[in-house]
Amino acid sequence: MEAPETGKVRKVGELAAASGLTVRTLHYYEQIGLLVPAERTEAGHRLYSDSDIERLYRIDLLRRLGLSLADIGKALDDPAWNLKAALGAHVRELERRLDQERRLHSRLAHLLATLGSTHGELTDDLLTILEEMTMLDTNAQRRISTLVYADPETAYDFLKRVFGFGPGQLTRDEAGHVVHGELQAGDGVVWLHLESAEFELSSPRSLGAATACVSVLVDDVDGHFERTKRNGALIVYPPRDQPYGYREYSARDCEGHLWSFMKAID
Amino acid sequence: MEAPETGKVRKVGELAAASGLTVRTLHYYEQIGLLVPAERTEAGHRLYSDSDIERLYRIDLLRRLGLSLADIGKALDDPAWNLKAALGAHVRELERRLDQERRLHSRLAHLLATLGSTHGELTDDLLTILEEMTMLDTNAQRRISTLVYADPETAYDFLKRVFGFGPGQLTRDEAGHVVHGELQAGDGVVWLHLESAEFELSSPRSLGAATACVSVLVDDVDGHFERTKRNGALIVYPPRDQPYGYREYSARDCEGHLWSFMKAID
DNA sequence: TTGCTCCTCACGTCACGTGAGGTGGC
DNA sequence: TTGCTCCTCACGTCACGTGAGGTGGC
Numbered sequence: 001m002e003a004p005e006t007g008k009v010r011k012v013g014e015l016a017a018a019s020g021l022t023v024r025t026l027h028y029y030e031q032i033g034l035l036v037p038a039e040r041t042e043a044g045h046r047l048y049s050d051s052d053i054e055r056l057y058r059i060d061l062l063r064r065l066g067l068s069l070a071d072i073g074k075a076l077d078d079p080a081w082n083l084k085a086a087l088g089a090h091v092r093e094l095e096r097r098l099d100q101e102r103r104l105h106s107r108l109a110h111l112l113a114t115l116g117s118t119h120g121e122l123t124d125d126l127l128t129i130l131e132e133m134t135m136l137d138t139n140a141q142r143r144i145s146t147l148v149y150a151d152p153e154t155a156y157d158f159l160k161r162v163f164g165f166g167p168g169q170l171t172r173d174e175a176g177h178v179v180h181g182e183l184q185a186g187d188g189v190v191w192l193h194l195e196s197a198e199f200e201l202s203s204p205r206s207l208g209a210a211t212a213c214v215s216v217l218v219d220d221v222d223g224h225f226e227r228t229k230r231n232g233a234l235i236v237y238p239p240r241d242q243p244y245g246y247r248e249y250s251a252r253d254c255e256g257h258l259w260s261f262m263k264a265i266d
Numbered sequence: 267m268e269a270p271e272t273g274k275v276r277k278v279g280e281l282a283a284a285s286g287l288t289v290r291t292l293h294y295y296e297q298i299g300l301l302v303p304a305e306r307t308e309a310g311h312r313l314y315s316d317s318d319i320e321r322l323y324r325i326d327l328l329r330r331l332g333l334s335l336a337d338i339g340k341a342l343d344d345p346a347w348n349l350k351a352a353l354g355a356h357v358r359e360l361e362r363r364l365d366q367e368r369r370l371h372s373r374l375a376h377l378l379a380t381l382g383s384t385h386g387e388l389t390d391d392l393l394t395i396l397e398e399m400t401m402l403d404t405n406a407q408r409r410i411s412t413l414v415y416a417d418p419e420t421a422y423d424f425l426k427r428v429f430g431f432g433p434g435q436l437t438r439d440e441a442g443h444v445v446h447g448e449l450q451a452g453d454g455v456v457w458l459h460l461e462s463a464e465f466e467l468s469s470p471r472s473l474g475a476a477t478a479c480v481s482v483l484v485d486d487v488d489g490h491f492e493r494t495k496r497n498g499a500l501i502v503y504p505p506r507d508q509p510y511g512y513r514e515y516s517a518r519d520c521e522g523h524l525w526s527f528m529k530a531i532d
Numbered sequence: 533t534t535g536c537t538c539c540t541c542a543c544g545t546c547a548c549g550t551g552a553g554g555t556g557g558c
Numbered sequence: 559t560t561g562c563t564c565c566t567c568a569c570g571t572c573a574c575g576t577g578a579g580g581t582g583g584c
Contacts, residue, residue, distance in 0.1 A: 011563080011564080012563090012564075013562095013563060013564075022548080022549080023563095023564090024547095024548060024549065024550085025547080025548065025549095027548095027565095027566095028547065028548055032547090041556090041564095042556095043555075043556050043557080043564075043565080044555090044556090044564080044565060044566090045556085045557095045563085045564055045565075046564085046565095058393065061393070061396050061397065062396075065370070065373065065374060065377070065396075066370050066374075068546080068547090069546080069547070070546095083392065084378070084381050087374060087377065087378060087381075088378060090374070091371065091374045091375065091378060094367060094370065094371055094374065095371065097367065098364070098367055098368070098371060101360060101363065101364055101367070102364070102452075102453045104331070104332050104360065105357065105360055105361065105364060105453075106450070106452070106453075107331065108331060108332075108353060108356070108357045108360065109357065109433060109450055110432070110433060110450075111331070111353065112350070112353060112354060112357060112433075113432065113433030115350050115353075126349065127324065127327070130327050130328075130331075131327065139430075139484065139485065141452050141453065141482075141483045141484060141485065142452045142453045142482070142483040143409075143411060143451055143452040143453060143454055143456070143480060143481070143482055143483075144480070144481040144482075144483070145409060145411045145478065145480060146478060146479045146480065146481060147477070147478045148476070148477050148478060148479075164405075166376070166379065167375060167376060167378075167379030180510075184372070184375055184376075185409055186368075186372070186407050186408045186409040187368045187371075187372075187407065187408045187409060187453065187454065188409055188453065188454070190409070191481070193479070199502070199516075199524060200470070200474065200475040200476060200522075200524075201475060201476055201477070201479065201524070202475040202476070202477060203477060204466070204477045207473055207475060207477060208466065209466040209467060209468040209473060209477075210414070210466060210467055210468075210477045210478070211413070211414050211467070211468060211469060211470045211473060211475075211476045211477050211478060211523065212411065212412060212413045212414060212476070212477060212478035212479075212480075212523070213412045213414075213459070213467065213478075214409060214410070214411060214412065214478075215409070215410040215412060215457070216407075216408070216409055216410075217407045217408040217409075217410070218405065218407060219405065219407065236465070244446075250465075256466075257477065257478070258465060258466075258467070277537080277538080278537090278538075279536095279537060279538075288574080288575080289537095289538090290573095290574060290575065290576085291573080291574065291575095293539095293540095293574095294573065294574055298573090307538095307582090308582095309538080309539080309581075309582050309583080310538080310539060310540090310581090310582090311537085311538055311539075311582085311583095312538085312539095334572080334573090335572080335573070336572095
């Protein structure tokens with residue numbers, strides 16, 4: 001949405017074009033009392049004032065967060081309404097839905113792979129497969145990558161600052177030493193783990209090599225690269241189009257873990 | 267749904283109780299022509315036959331895959347209807363939605379973390395934060411764990427067979443050597459990478475230690491453990507309730523990568 | 533006679549899309 | 559006069575939930 005020109009009233013079509021919404025949507029917002037234009041012409045045409053436009057801008061912002069129009073109305077008009085609480089409830093609802101959809105997706109992916117060569121009509125064979133698939137629930141649901149660090153506290157700050165991950169948290173023992181770290185990265189979480197002789201886990205800095213790496217899909221590979229470079233990470237190679245269909249760059253974190261950031265080309 | 271008793275007709279209430287659906291739902295299925303009971307009593311009560319019950323079972327199966335009632339009707343009644351194609355379209359639609367929801371979730375999580383201490387009403391401050399949040403799109407979207415193997419082909423089979431991952435695929439060069447592997451594991455994909463001196467990537471078997479591990483959330487930890495054990499993986503420790511709120515067991519794969527399978531307690 | 537199940541309308545849901553039929557301003 | 563925009567109904571969406579008001583069988 002472009003910056004509103006002050007002092008100008010707009011008709012519904014102009015506002016629709018400027019906001020990317022449809023005329024019908026603006027009609028509807030008036031109908032439910034969410035955005036009632038300040039005036040009408042004699043012929044009944046809607047005239048939106050500056051403050052109407054400002055209000056629409058806020059509506060649009062909250063819509064993008066997935067709030068219902070009813071909740072948006074309350075957030076804008078009821079001073080006692082706690083937006084943070086509403087967003088919290090909303091995010092939990094979203095997580096519930098995501099969990100369901102991930103399960104469903106896992107089942108469907110398995111199913112389609114199993115179907116592989118069959119013709120595609122609903123035969124008894126296919127029904128048997130379906131049945132087994134639907135019952136099957138020893139399925140993996142989510143994946144958490146754990147990376148080993150000698151100094152997880154420094155690593156935590158590095159990953160937040162340089163790669164832009166987060167939110168997350170550090171867990172400490174009674175003595176105040178960090179024993180565990182968690183950071184949001186993409187669609188899930190990355191755990192930071194201490195080195196451990198018992199489990200044969202070491203930082204790449206100690207070993208001189210890594211046994212795993214993490215690739216992260218981002219929307220703007222070059223933008224992310226600029227940020228990483230500016231923040232002083234060791235660049236392994238700058239963004240380039242790879243033959244396997246991704247634009248990708250690669251960098252090391254403070255203890256030598258290899259990260260790559262990529263986006264599918266078209 | 268329990269196994270249908272043959273030869274018995276059922277009234278709508280009995281069928282509802284047996285199937286876990288509501289009476290209203292069965293009425294609705296009749297209304298749209300999806301499931302019309304074979305008979306009615308003189309008083310107009312619905313009587314469902316064995317084949318009606320069988321049909322309802324199939325409807326229920328396809329519903330669990332997220333198909334619309336319209337598509338289910340076609341799958342059951344139109345012999346030319348290609349169920350596989352419909353499921354393919356459906357899974358792509360689901361992936362699109364998942365992608366959107368992951369982005370939204372990432373934004374909301376960041377936002378709530380930023381809101382942290384503020385009171386929760388919609389102030390100008392909060393609006394500014396919202397605005398920056400919504401614009402911000404250098405955000406990470408998905409994470410792919412890459413594990414390094416000396417012999418990715420054997421590892422691929424191991425992960426499929428022992429841990430139950432998949433579907434996936436192997437990529438080979440002209441000489442037929444595996445250069446890359448991908449396997450579905452939980453909400454995303456795991457890549458198998460060859461050892462590489464250039465990038466300082468080695469298998470844990472070569473190094474004698476690992477720099478990362480992968481945790482996978484499953485629904486049935488003990489069931490998964492039994493399967494893993496039966497298939498002969500090296501168990502690091504059997505399922506136990508951990509102080510950090512997960513029931514978890516841990517095992518090594520064929521090249522010594524450490525995996526743990528867990529579920530949140532309650 | 534009293535519960536219980538059964539029946540058929542019919543409205544509501546959420547955020548609009550999509551016409552239908554008609555008017556006002558450049 | 560011709561387009562274009564504007565207006566107000568009003569139905570449709572998807573899969574039911576939730577009454578309202580009434581009947582039939584044990």
